[in-house]
Amino acid sequence: MLEWTKMPSVRFLDVADSPLHKMKWSGDAKSDYIAALMLLIVLSHHASDKDSLANGRLGDTQMSYDKLTELLGISRTKVSNGIRVLENLSLIKVSTNKRPNIFTIIGLADGVRWGKLPAKGLYDKKLSKVKVFESFKLRSKVELNALKIYLVVVAFRDSQIGYTKLGYEKITQYAAVQRNDIKPALSFLIANDFLQIDTEATDLNQFSTANVYWLRHIEPHKHRGTIGRKDVTQSAEVEPSS
Numbered sequence: 001m002l003e004w005t006k007m008p009s010v011r012f013l014d015v016a017d018s019p020l021h022k023m024k025w026s027g028d029a030k031s032d033y034i035a036a037l038m039l040l041i042v043l044s045h046h047a048s049d050k051d052s053l054a055n056g057r058l059g060d061t062q063m064s065y066d067k068l069t070e071l072l073g074i075s076r077t078k079v080s081n082g083i084r085v086l087e088n089l090s091l092i093k094v095s096t097n098k099r100p101n102i103f104t105i106i107g108l109a110d111g112v113r114w115g116k117l118p119a120k121g122l123y124d125k126k127l128s129k130v131k132v133f134e135s136f137k138l139r140s141k142v143e144l145n146a147l148k149i150y151l152v153v154v155a156f157r158d159s160q161i162g163y164t165k166l167g168y169e170k171i172t173q174y175a176a177v178q179r180n181d182i183k184p185a186l187s188f189l190i191a192n193d194f195l196q197i198d199t200e201a202t203d204l205n206q207f208s209t210a211n212v213y214w215l216r217h218i219e220p221h222k223h224r225g226t227i228g229r230k231d232v233t234q235s236a237e238v239e240p241s242s
Contacts, residue, residue, distance in 0.1 A: 001127055004218050007044045007117040008107030009155035011091070012174065019089040020148045021176040025141040034138045035082030037147040038072050040091055040105075042130060045119045047105045059108035064100035071130055078138060115154040121217025132192050145185035148175040150194055153213045164213040165200065193217075 012018055023033035046061045068079045083103070086092040095102040108114070124131045136143055152175040157164045168179050177185060189195050198212040 001045065001120040001123065002049075003118070003120050004116040005045050005047065005119045006049065006108060006114040007041075007151075007154060008105065008110075008112050009115040009151075010107065010112045012151055012155040013113070015173055018174065018176070019091060020151065020174070022089060023085075023144060023148065023176070025144055029081070029085070030141075030144070031138040032078065032081040032085050034136065034144045034147065035072075035074055035078040036085035036089075036091075037144070037151065038074070038130075038133055038136065039068065039079065039082045040086055040151075041117065041122075041147075042068065042071055043092065043103050044105055044117055045122075047103075047108060057104070057109065059105040061103045061105070062098070062100050063103065067100070070128065072133055073129060073136070074138065115157055116159060116215075116218060117154055118215050118217040132194055135192055141181065142184050142188050145175070145177045145181050146188040146192075146194070148177055149182070149185050150189060151175075153195060153215065157213075157215060162214065162219055163198075164215075165210060166213065167210060 012020060015021075023036070024030070025033075043061045043063070046063060048058055048060050051057050065076050065079050069076055072079070074082075083092070083094060087094055090106055092106060093104040095104070120127070122130055122132045149171055152171060153164045153166070155174075156166055156170075168182050171177060171182055172179055186195075186197065190197065193216050195216055196214045198214065200210050200212045
């Protein structure tokens with residue numbers, strides 16, 4: 001497995017049509033949204049990065065429900081429901097002509113804007129399960145909010161300097177997470193080794209800072225010591241961000 005894989009990000013950057021805005025913590029399907037985003041991440045990890053006879057077309061993943069259940073640690077019912085959510089939101093296509101099913105990540109073959117999604121480091125050493133999902137129970141709003149924010153951080157990450165700089169207003173705008181829910185979600189992401197947060201001085205005043213988000217398990221050579229930014233100060237806690 002590669003260190004990172006491509007994930008189409010253009011949908012997450014379109015406020016008017018973002019699937020994240022349709023994933024709300026309400027109704028009977030709310031836990032299915034968590035499963036859907038977990039599945040999207042794993043299917044993206046295993047999607048073919050080019051057309052080939054061995055791996056199929058660009059964006060294709062051939063995987064059984066049993067394998068997805070094993071990797072994610074969730075039930076077959078939740079896998080099925082999550083796949084249905086992704087289909088309904090036009091994030092994947094499913095071909096049932098072969099066994100196992102073929103899942104296609106929509107957008108990869110079209111050359112749309114994409115982000116670098118951390119891959120190998122999210123798994124255990126045997127690549128038999130996604131270790132960062134081990135604490136997920138599919139029962140908490142914070143899990144859904146965390147994954148929505150994570151995908152927005154991936155979408156906005158600056159590949160040249162290796163981090164994402166977003167204020168809380170932008171997170172609310174793109175991830176559809178209310179301001180009061182952002183800090184718990186970020187704390188959850190930190191605790192489960194998805195990302196780390198630094199703070200950076202702003203031009204507003206001498207005391208003003210903004211959060212800087214570093215994805216874990218990707219391009220470790222890009223960090224505060226290599227990007228030449230002396231005004232970035234590491235923060236162990238989630239700091240308020242405008």
